[in-house]
Amino acid sequence: MWWDRQYESFRAEIREFAESEIAPIADKMVGNSAFDKSLLPLLHKRGLLSMILPKKYGGVEWDTLQYAIAVEEVSRVCGSTGITLAACNSLGIYPLYAFGTEEQKEKYLRPVGERGALIAFGLTEPGAGSDAGGTKTTAVLKGDKWILNGSKCFITNPSIGDFVVATARTDNNGDSHDISSFIVEKSFPGFSVGKKENKLGLRGSDTAMLHFEDAEIPKENLLGEIGEGFKQFMMTLDGGRISIGAMGLGLGQGAFDICAEYADTHPVGGKPLAYSQSIAFKLADMALRLEAARHLVYTAAVLKDRNQPFGKQSAMAKLDASEVGRFCAHEAIGIMGFDAVDEDSKIARIWRDVKLCEIGEGTSEIQRLVISRTMAKERQKRRTAAGL
Numbered sequence: 231m232w233w234d235r236q237y238e239s240f241r242a243e244i245r246e247f248a249e250s251e252i253a254p255i256a257d258k259m260v261g262n263s264a265f266d267k268s269l270l271p272l273l274h275k276r277g278l279l280s281m282i283l284p285k286k287y288g289g290v291e292w293d294t295l296q297y298a299i300a301v302e303e304v305s306r307v308c309g310s311t312g313i314t315l316a317a318c319n320s321l322g323i324y325p326l327y328a329f330g331t332e333e334q335k336e337k338y339l340r341p342v343g344e345r346g347a348l349i350a351f352g353l354t355e356p357g358a359g360s361d362a363g364g365t366k367t368t369a370v371l372k373g374d375k376w377i378l379n380g381s382k383c384f385i386t387n388p389s390i391g392d393f394v395v396a397t398a399r400t401d402n403n404g405d406s407h408d409i410s411s412f413i414v415e416k417s418f419p420g421f422s423v424g425k426k427e428n429k430l431g432l433r434g435s436d437t438a439m440l441h442f443e444d445a446e447i448p449k450e451n452l453l454g455e456i457g458e459g460f461k462q463f464m465m466t467l468d469g470g471r472i473s474i475g476a477m478g479l480g481l482g483q484g485a486f487d488i489c490a491e492y493a494d495t496h497p498v499g500g501k502p503l504a505y506s507q508s509i510a511f512k513l514a515d516m517a518l519r520l521e522a523a524r525h526l527v528y529t530a531a532v533l534k535d536r537n538q539p540f541g542k543q544s545a546m547a548k549l550d551a552s553e554v555g556r557f558c559a560h561e562a563i564g565i566m567g568f569d570a571v572d573e574d575s576k577i578a579r580i581w582r583d584v585k586l587c588e589i590g591e592g593t594s595e596i597q598r599l600v601i602s603r604t605m606a607k608e609r610q611k612r613r614t615a616a617g618l
């Protein structure tokens with residue numbers, strides 16, 4: 231393994247925390263279709279709500295590889311908690327830290343570090359999912375306030391969270407340069423968190439709509455420059471996709487661990503299932519694909535830490551690890567048969583959860599688009615450099 235031994239002891243610490251504090255309530259959260267807010271102080275204390283936040287603002291400032299390992303380990307026992315952490319770190323903390331002014335960081339990031347406040351990310355709209363540039367929400371400057379109108383859907387953490395960073399169209403030329411982003415406090419007049427989404431999986435995570443009805447956002451809550459919102463959010467998603475890859479990996483590893491234990495302890499014809507060739511080959515394929523996906527996710531994380539381009543690798547990591555997670559959940563059901571198909575079984579939960587990793591933060595098709603476009607640009611750059 232090319233990653234350092236210190237990361238393996240870090241993994242062991244997070245695994246211990248996840249198994250003792252999160253696993254026991256994972257089924258209950260899914261059964262209640264709601265995130266258990268009593269978990270937040272524990273997550274905050276363990277540093278999991280501020281993994282990528284600099285110490286300067288009270289965060290724990292782990293590197294991206296540690297962040298990926300932590301999301302992987304938490305998702306191994308609970309996908310719903312995995313997405314809660316991935317969203318509040320990559321999608322909440324990152325844009326504010328990368329594009330905010332010092333005043334904005336003091337006002338909105340310090341509460342994250344000091345008391346575990348959560349920031350949600352408002353991009354997707356009923357008519358603008360994969361086509362994020364098709365944002366319809368509008369923002370008009372009136373006096374010292376931006377007036378926002380529109381709705382966002384499938385937003386993670388808005389009910390349990392404190393603030394939202396959301397995009398809106400500040401001009402009407404019709405392209406993505408019209409989109410800007412804003413920091414919204416839940417108490418701002420005209421803003422509300424709407425209907426809870428009734429999801430197939432990750433049912434223990436908080437996902438809801440947002441509504442802006444002549445919502446009044448102070449002028450100084452514009453994030454970065456006017457017209458930069460689309461690029462800011464695309465850059466945010468480049469990083470976020472590493473954590474969704476880590477989730478796919480963790481969910482897949484969870485499925486593997488459960489069905490490998492099952493195969494070791496359930497005999498058929500006098501020997502454990504794990505020694506039957508058809509089952510053993512399934513386990514080998516799962517382990518192989520998990521290990522390969524792990525290398526992709528960790529490579530993207532390390533490139534990000536080294537400030538090297540990583541958008542192609544994070545799209546590859548997310549694409550592959552979420553598909554590998556689905557493969558493992560599918561194969562685990564194949565190995566365990568009727569012992570896995572009960573709706574309340576852990577494997578059934580993983581099977582439902584992992585499908586969402588192929589959708590959230592860009593579908594698998596969007597990842598293929600990002601990868602192929604980046605490669606085309608790289609080839610063009612090489613041709614230009616060669617004077618062709």
Ligand code: CAA
Nearest residue numbers: 317354360361362363385386406461464465590591592596
């Ligand atoms: N970094 C920096 N700039 C970028 C960029 C990136 N990664 N991607 C695009 N841009 C820039 C381009 O350079 C371009 O700039 P110029 O015009 O100045 O040259 C501009 O943005 C427009 O780019 P494109 O022409 O590539 O834009 P597009 O409209 O063709 O869309 C897309 C590109 C990749 C399809 C994009 O719309 C996309 O990623 N869609 C998927 C959205 C998504 O992932 N949504 C998930 C929502 S979050 C979520 O799921 C949250 C949750 O809580 C689970």
